[in-house]
Amino acid sequence: MQLVVARIGRAHGIKGEVTVEVRTDEPELRLGPGAVLATEPASAGPLTIESGRVHSGRLLLRFEGVRDRNAAEALRNTLLIAEVDPEELPEDPEEFYDHQLMDLDVVTVDGTEIGRIFEISHLPYQDLLVVKRPDGGEVMIPFVSEFVPEIDLEAQRAVIDPPPGLLDEAEAEIAGSRKAEAEGGRKGDSAGGDDRKGDTAGGREDDSS
Structure with missing residues (x-):
C-alpha cells in the first residue's frame, strides 16, 4: 500500500x-x-x-x-x-495512518451520528477529518485529542467532541443551500418554462503540544 x-x-x-x-x-x-x-x-x-x-x-x-x-x-x-505494509501499525497508539481512518463512522460523545470520514486533509498547521454527513453535507473536524477523544478501530468508529458551533455552522450552510435551490425552483416554475439546467458543483495531535 x-x-x-x-x-x-x-x-x-x-x-x-x-x-x-x-x-x-x-x-x-x-x-x-x-x-x-x-x-x-x-x-x-x-x-x-x-x-x-x-x-x-x-x-x-x-x-x-x-x-x-x-x-x-x-x-x-x-x-x-x-x-507500506497494510498490516503495519504506527508505534504510538495515538497515531493512525490515513487508511485506518477512512470510512470510520463518526459519532459525538453523546452518541449522535454525524456521518463517515471520507478524507483526511493534511494542512501545515494541523490535520482535519473531513466527514460526509447523511444529508450530503460535509464538516471538517480538527484531528486533535481535544475534539477527537477516541478512535476505536475495532468498532470502526471515531468519537468527536466538536467545538461549540462547528456542527451548527455546517447545518446552517446546508439549510441555506437548500433554501436557495428551492427558491430557484419556484422562480423557474413561475416563469412557466421547462428550461432545466445541469447542476453545478461549487496523526491526531495532543492539544497540549
Missing part, C-alpha cells in the same frame, strides 16, 4: 537541498537516508534520499542526483510516496 509521506517545497541554497512538508508521524523511518520513494507525478521519481537535516524547524532533504538549485526547484510540489 502506498502512503504520501511528504511534499517537496522550495529549493534551499544552491547545492540541491529542498524543504519538505512532512505528512508522516514517522519521518525518521520514512524519510531517512537511503529511503527510496515513489513520486507524484511519477515522472519525477523514484527519488533516493541522500541526506537530511533540520534547519529553522524545517526538514531539509537532499536526493541522489540532485546537485543544484535548478534541479531542486524542478521538484517543487512533488509528493513523496512510501510503500
